[in-house]
Amino acid sequence: MFTQRMVYCILPPYLLREIAQRGSPAQRASAQRAIIAAEQVRSQRRTIQANSAPMEAVSAAGKQRYVYDAKQSSVLPGILVRKEGAPAVSDPAVNEAYDGSGTTYDLYYAIYGRNSLDNNGLKLDSSVHYQKGYDNAFWDGQQMVYGDGDEDLPAPERLFNRFTIAIDVIGHELTHGVTQFAANLDYSGQPGALNESISDVFGSLVKQYQLKQTAGQADWLIGQGLFTSNVKGVALRSMKAPGTAYDDPVLGKDPQPGNMKDYVNTVEDNGGVHINSGIPNHAFYVTSINIGGYAWDKAGLIWYKTLTEKLGNQSNFQNAADLTYAAAGELFGTNSLEQNAVKAGWAEVGIIIGGQTQEGCFKATLRKLGLSGLLKG
Amino acid sequence: MRISYERSGGFMGRKLNFSVDLEELPNDQAETLNRLLQQADFFNLPKDLISRPVPDEFNYIITVETATQSHRVRVSDSSMTDPLRPLLDDLFQRARTGKG
Incomplete structure (x- = not known):
């Protein structure tokens, strides 16, 4: 993908701008696309360079964390401020990114035997202080990126704290990397919501692992601590009770469903x-509670096996239910307590093991009516 | 001229929508926005700058309507270009504070 974009850079930018202004309509459009591609490549190039060189050198060397300071800009990764083995610095965001990615690595390595995101010692790059007033965090395909929340607003107007403050958010972002190297679930519709849910599941497990909490002791919240005291809410999401994490005059109400009957069809937010994601989140919560003990031991192992060995990029909720059920059978035996817990977990959110998917029903109905042609194009 | 800003996605999945009529703004602010639109070469931008979905980043849809033309551009944090960024920053500050 990047190679293809780099080809556009052969023409110097001033020439492209000239064409964009004076060429034929087709030339203008083409030149405009090239200018934009070049601009996008310029802003991405530093990330690529920073990632490509040391990647081979550190493979199989264990935990390799690098934390960068973006200095409130959009340029990634920014300036290196702490690397593996270096002592803590005075900036809490840097230390949180370092420690949180370390605990995430430890959970995957100690419990599931996975050596980093790619299972081949990939180094863990994090950038903190991304942009100003950036109330968000994301995985850009190569690294974690964290904003500082509403640090630039007066205290009474702030809604969000810095995003490194919640270790489950760090585990969530890194798990997007694991998913990318494993099932590589499409980031759209049900596969996308499953992708999100898997990040919440392992994000929460990272927090539970750090606190040594059983399923019964855990809060099952995502992003607890991110809201300032100005917000009426406890966290961004609740796996225990989807839809109850916040209800605030400015932010509105937590929109997550916890059952298929409340599934939200929308084009926004990649569908x-x-x-x-509240639906599979709650299925995991119920499964974990039914099994008992530390959730990462058994429920987490079932989900991990499903993610790395069974799911594909188009898998939907029904597939996830069927495949976690199969994985539980392989790990703990047919009709075992664990396998029945998985079945009960999905039943609680309205998904029956071996049932027909919503899409399946829809397509079957169209076929019966002789309208299958509507599905094409 | 009317500018609409729609932000969606992000870790929280919360929408942030905002629109402003330049005619209703103080002259200096309207001039700033006009300048930022020109700097971005907005009306010549492709409709969709996003080449791949990036987990948890924000997606933005910017729509500009004038008496003679209308253009809508979709962009995200990682697909943002340097000429377009100042416009998005300005609109974000207006959207989050609800000030036109």
């Missing part, structure tokens, strides 16, 4: 990936 509601952060909304409908």
Whole structure:
């Protein structure tokens, strides 16, 4: 993808701008696309360079964390401020990114035997202080990126704290990397919501692992501590009770469903990936509670095996239910307590093991009516 | 001229929508926005700058309507270009504070 974009850079930018202004309509459009591609490449190039060189050198060397300071700009990764083995610095965001990615690495390595995101010692790059007033965090395909929340607003107007403050958010972002190297679930619709849910599941497990909490002791919240005291809410999401994490005059109400009957059909947010993730989230919570003990031991192992060995990039909720059920059978035996817990977990959110998917029903109905042609194009 | 800003996605999945009529703004602010639109070469931008979805980043849809033309551009944090960024920053500050 990047190679293809780099080709556009052969023409110097001033020439492209000239064409964009004076060429034929087709030439203008083409030149405009090239200018934009070049601009996008310029802003991405530093990230690529920073990632490509040391990557081979550190493989199989264990935990390799690098934390960068973006200095409130959009340029990634920014300036290196702490690397593996270096002592803590005075900036809490840097230390949180360092420690949180370390605990995430430890959970995957100690419990599931996975050596980093790619299972081949990939180094863990994090950038903190991304932009100003950036109330968000994301995985850009190569590294974690964290904003400082509403640090630039007067205290009474702030809604969000810095995003490194919640270790489950760090685990969530890194798990997007694991998913990318494993099932590589499409980031859209049900596969996208499943992608999101898997990040919440392992993000929460990272927090539970750090606190040594059983399923019964855990809060099952995502992003607890991110809201300032100005917000009426406890966290961004609740796996225990989707839809109850916040209800605030400015932010509105937590929109997450916890059952298929409340599935939200929308084109926004890549098809509601952060909304409908509440459904598989709650299935994991119920499964964990039914099994008992530390959730990462058994429920987490079932989900991990499913993610790394069974799911594909188009898998939907029904597939996830069927495949976690199969994985539980392989790990703990057919009709075992664990396998029945998985079945009960999905039943609680309205998904029956071996049932027909919503899409399946829809397509079957169209076929019966002789309208299958509507599905094409 | 009317400018609409729609932000969606992000870790929280919360929408942030905002629109402003330049005619209703103080002259200096309207001039600033006009300058930022020109700097971005807005009306010549492709409709969709996003080449791949990036987990948890924000997606933005910017729509500009004038008496003679209308243009809508979709962009995200990682697909943002330097000429377009100042416009998005300005609109974000207006959107989050609700000030036109």
